[in-house]
Amino acid sequence: MGRLNFRLTKASFDQNLRFLKRHVCRYAGNVVVSLMMKRRNLIGYLFASPWMVGFLLLIAWPFAASIYWSFCQYDLINPPEWVGTENYRRLMQEFREGRGFAVALQNTAYYALLSVPLSIVVGMGLAVALSWRVRGQAFYRTAFYLPAVIPIVATSVLWMWLLDPQDGMVNYLLSWLGVPGQNWLTQSRSAFSVAGLENAAGWAAGKNQLLLFGSKDALVLMSVWAVGNAMIIFLAAMGDVPESLYEAATIDGAGRFRKFWHVTLPLLSPVILFNLVMGLIKSVQTFTSIYILSEGTGQPGESLLVFSLHLFLSAFSDLEMGYASAMAWVTFVILVVCTLLLFRSSKHWVFYSSQ
Amino acid sequence: MKFAKTANFWRHVILLLLALLFTLPLILMVFSSLKTPEELARNPYGLLPETWRWQNYPDALTAIPFGRYLLNSLVLCTGTVLGATLSCALVAWSLSHVNWRGRKTAFVLIIGTMLLPWQVTMVPRFVLIRELGLYDSLWAIILPAFLGEAFFIFLLRQFFMTLPREMLEAGRVDGLGEWGLFWRIGLPLSKPALATVAVFQFVYTWNDFSGPLLYLNDPEKFPLAYGLERFVSAYGDQTHLLLAASVMFTVPIIILFFLAQKTFIQGIATTGLKG
Structure with missing residues (x-):
């Protein structure tokens, strides 16, 4: 039935007509459908056009240009001049000699290594306190979260005043605890460094004053104060822990601490990983507070010369766009490697409840 | 007990x-x-x-051109909020309810750009803005907002995906085109998500310091965040004025936070990003 018939009878004519009707219509339908598909495509492109233009102008081209310029000498005034791997070699050399880029890396690493884990511990601690069933939860939540919404410029101004060595409130409160006044923003030496430990040892031996905390520790303090976002994420994740698990743990005779350790913590581990990665990225990109605290110089000493500030100064004060681009890429690669390592390690400590 | x-x-x-x-x-x-x-x-x-x-x-208001800075901040915030909500809604709609070739690739690229640090593209962006003649103009900060922001596109796309399909089908039966579906059905149903984007963008622009630092030079065009920092450098010893100016700069954000507390907290809890 389903084919053309060339016998010249009425029946075969009707058959041919049916065939043509069916197939031509189907074909025409296909054409219309494919036209509509193309119209779909067109509509899709129109809707997505802002992003397409943005992607080309603000991501793809800058991406390519930044790679190219990292092999050039470029001062914004004269056209870029190809210098091969010169910029990368300079970074390597600075790294070996412990200046410039090496200082920036050290400072960034110090800040990230202290502020990220501290923010996670404090954020989780606050979330636990907020999960207690007491009156006024909403009030406490707002109070803990409020610092995170304060504009970073205002936060920086505020903490510059609070951390003033002479009459800052922080030193005043420390004096209640018997801790001598610290040179928060005027001291380049940090607490958890060789020099910082030497100072502490000297103090223990009664040789010198205890002047532990420096400018980077002040920065860490500020970041921990504004820990609200991590806290909210932990709090939301804690709400998702099924009540039945806690009940089962209670029946098994688990106390408060064991419940936290064996139920809450494993179920929160994916969120911890998330906060670790986000915190790491954020800490490497921190710029505004550092710029304001050091008035755009990285001082005292070079203690606040973190990667983002060094990059900014190399580009816009030394006009070394090539060197800055190379530095951006090296740091980006380091950041990606650290993130991948975190994900790799997560196999051993992150627990997914669907497993 | x-x-x-x-x-x-x-x-x-x-x-x-x-x-x-x-x-x-x-x-x-x-x-x-x-x-x-x-x-x-x-x-x-x-x-x-x-x-x-x-x-x-009043002293702080006269010590710095507060009104001027405030006006600039408001212009920047209005422009970027409009630009970001409109452009990101359009793009997110194309990713969720228009079936076009290459949209999966586009989605992957958008997720990818969220992970790219701004420092990598900072120098070429600056050069681009300068080449376009936008250096030292408020447009240098407003215009990019009209070209979509990966995080907001992602957020809106996730929300659009939850819209009931039957409603869109009904709209189609009633003769609405793709634009009509977006404008008459999609947007009105997505007010909470759009509000989240608007609030986040407002706060971001209000607080943004590095944008003005990079692109603005003329003090007449400084927004508050940047003007305040200039004030610190100039009047560092006048703590009373500094604190008063900081309070005035912070209060609008606090008010916005209390008005849109749910938006803030849910936005962060569900997406976990930004901030």
Whole structure:
């Protein structure tokens, strides 16, 4: 039935007509459908056009240009001049000699290594306190979260005043605890460094004053104060822990601490990983507070010369766009490697409840 | 029973102490902004001012061109909020309800760009803005907002995916085109998500310091965030004015936070990003 018939009878004519009707219509339908598909495509492109233009102008081209310029000498005034791997070699050399880029890396690493884990511990601690069933939860939540919404410029101004060595409130409160006044923003030496430990040892031996905390520790303090976002994420994740698990743990005779350790913590581990990665990225990109605290110089000493500030100064004060681009890429690669390592390690400590 | 009561008491004590610790800097900022400069120097640790010097506020307003900066901030915020909500809604719609070739690739690229640090593209972006003749113009900050922001596209796309398909089908039967579906059905149903984007973008632009630092040069065009920092450099010793200006700069964000607290907290809890 389903084919053309060339016998010249009425029946075969009707058959041919049916065939043509069916197939031509189907074909025409296909054409219309494919036209509509193309119209779909067109509509899709129109809707997505802002992003397409943005992607080309603000991501793809800058991406390519930044790679190219990292092999050039470029001062914004004269056209870029190809210098091969010169910029990368300079970074390597600075790294070996412990200046410039090496200082920036050290400072960034110090800040990230202290502020990220501290923010996670404090954020989780606050979330636990907020999960207690007491009156006024909403009030406490707002109070803990409020610092995170304060504009970073205002936060920086505020903490510059609070951390003033002479009459800052922080030193005043420390004096209640018997801790001598610290040179928060005027001291380049940090607490958890060789020099910082030497100072502490000297103090223990009664040789010198205890002047532990420096400018980077002040920065860490500020970041921990504004820990609200991590806290909210932990709090939301804690709400998702099924009540039945806690009940089962209670029946098994688990106390408060064991419940936290064996139920809450494993179920929160994916969120911890998330906060670790986000915190790491954020800490490497921190710029505004550092710029304001050091008035755009990285001082005292070079203690606040973190990667983002060094990059900014190399580009816009030394006009070394090539060197800055190379530095951006090296740091980006380091950041990606650290993130991948975190994900790799997560196999051993992150627990997914669907497993 | 008695145990539960004392436990509750201690919980309140701990929570109150923590709340005090976290809000004390802000409380100090507000009260100290009302002290006389003489009192600030003599007794910086007292909580309440001995004499309430409201004059600090008018003084701060005249010491820096506050009105000018505020106007610039508002122009930037309006422009970027409009640009970001409109462009990101369009793009997110194309990713969720228009079936076009290459949209999966586009989605992957958008997710990818969220992970790219701004420092990598900073230098070429600056050069681009300069080449376009937008350096030292507010457009340098407003225009990019009209070209979509990966995070907001992602957020809106996730929301659009939850819209009921039947409703869109009904709209189609009623003769709405793709644009009509987006404008008449999609957007009105997505007000909470659009509000989230608007609020986040407003806060971002209001607080943004690095944008003006990179692209603006003329003090007439500075927004508050940048102007305030200039003020710190110039009047670093006049703490009373500095604090008053900081309070005035912060208050709009606090008000917005209390008005849109749910938006803030849910936006962060569900997406976890930004901030």
